[in-house]
Amino acid sequence: MTYEFTLIEGDGIGPEVTAATIRILAAAGVDIHWTKVPTGAAAVQSHGTPLPDVTLRSVEQTRVALKGPITTPVGHGFTSVNVAIRQALDLYVSLRPVKSIPGVPTRHENVDLVVFRENTEGLYSGREHSPVEGVVETLRVISERACKRITRWANEYVRNEGRDKLTLVHKASIMKLSDGLFLDSFNQVADGYPFVTHEARLIDDVVRGLVIDPNQYDCMVMENLYGDVLSDLCAGLVGGLGVVPGANIGDRYAVFEAVHGSAPDIAGRGIANPTALVQSGVLLLRHIGERKAANNVEKALFSVLERGEVRTGDLGGSANTEQFTNAIMAALGTHG
Ligand code: NAI
Numbered sequence: 001m002t003y004e005f006t007l008i009e010g011d012g013i014g015p016e017v018t019a020a021t022i023r024i025l026a027a028a029g030v031d032i033h034w035t036k037v038p039t040g041a042a043a044v045q046s047h048g049t050p051l052p053d054v055t056l057r058s059v060e061q062t063r064v065a066l067k068g069p070i071t072t073p074v075g076h077g078f079t080s081v082n083v084a085i086r087q088a089l090d091l092y093v094s095l096r097p098v099k100s101i102p103g104v105p106t107r108h109e110n111v112d113l114v115v116f117r118e119n120t121e122g123l124y125s126g127r128e129h130s131p132v133e134g135v136v137e138t139l140r141v142i143s144e145r146a147c148k149r150i151t152r153w154a155n156e157y158v159r160n161e162g163r164d165k166l167t168l169v170h171k172a173s174i175m176k177l178s179d180g181l182f183l184d185s186f187n188q189v190a191d192g193y194p195f196v197t198h199e200a201r202l203i204d205d206v207v208r209g210l211v212i213d214p215n216q217y218d219c220m221v222m223e224n225l226y227g228d229v230l231s232d233l234c235a236g237l238v239g240g241l242g243v244v245p246g247a248n249i250g251d252r253y254a255v256f257e258a259v260h261g262s263a264p265d266i267a268g269r270g271i272a273n274p275t276a277l278v279q280s281g282v283l284l285l286r287h288i289g290e291r292k293a294a295n296n297v298e299k300a301l302f303s304v305l306e307r308g309e310v311r312t313g314d315l316g317g318s319a320n321t322e323q324f325t326n327a328i329m330a331a332l333g334t335h336g
Pocket of ligand 1: 017260265266274276
């Protein structure tokens with residue numbers, strides 16, 4: 001079968017890491033035809049906007065996209081193309097699996113966490129105003145519908161992936177109405193999943209616990225801002241944003257992306273590390289049911305990193321993107 005998916009190359013190192021990833025997915029034996037669509041700086045030149053309609057229409061048609069990082073202009077212009085894509089396509093789950101990588105030494109070993117971040121509400125609702133000069137208010141929107149659908153999605157994931165436990169991360173002790181609504185919704189949805197272990201913990205307790213002993217947690221669900229901060233903290237536990245994957249998923253569409261930025265300092269030099277986006281490619285393959293190919297790509301990537309002979313500069317090696325990609329493709333031959 002040939003899949004038809006959308007390719008959003010993004011800015012900076014985006015074209016380099018997306019090219020590496022699609023070569024590796026092809027080498028894993030999954031036949032994907034990619035429709036390349038414009039975003040970011042290139043789209044501003046060609047279409048006068050960093051997120052043209054044609055890009056969103058393509059994802060609506062193909063249902064699945066692989067996306068490189070997009071530069072966010074600071075202080076002016078479009079707030080964030082990334083946030084706009086999530087909102088336009090109602091991608092309400094930000095999925096961030098965080099797993100120790102063989103050969104990438106970190107303070108804690110065998111970390112294996114999953115963060116589910118509610119992607120459409122909270123302080124990211126974009127509703128800000130200034131009631132009087134010198135004072136600004138931001139509206140933090142929490143709805144029962146959004147709390148329940150992300151909690152349901154997280155429970156399904158825990159059950160389908162054979163995970164152990166789902167923790168709600170909240171601050172209902174202070175935000176009694178908004179986080180209280182999330183807590184009530186979490187408890188109501190939990191009733192429908194009797195074989196998943198549930199717990200609710202205060203966010204301050206969770207961040208302290210994560211840096212001391214991350215393995216006391218398994219899967220964690222939370223509202224938008226907590227998830228933004230906590231998922232980056234978790235990435236730091238296994239080597240940083242350069243090695244963890246991300247996906248934004250809704251009921252109809254899914255966008256798989258690197259969570260690092262466009263790295264303008266190394267863009268165009270062919271030295272970017274594609275590890276994060278390759279791992280997002282693994283999530284994409286699992287999403288479409290190509291589990292065998294997904295496991296093979298993950299094994300090949302991990303075996304190259306574990307051997308440590310071919311590594312990019314950010315991980316202390318001297319290989320360029322192409323050499324690293326070739327090493328993964330060679331390892332795929334032995335794992336296929
Ligand atoms: P960044 O992640 O682009 O770079 C931080 C540092 O990490 C730099 O030294 C960079 O060279 C390095 N780095 C990042 N990815 C790497 C990779 N794959 N291989 C090797 N080294 C890598 O963060 P920064 O500089 O804060 O952001 C640059 C731009 O990216 C900004 O406009 C920001 O808004 C945007 N951005 C976009 C994201 C997205 O599209 N999902 C996420 C984060 C930032």
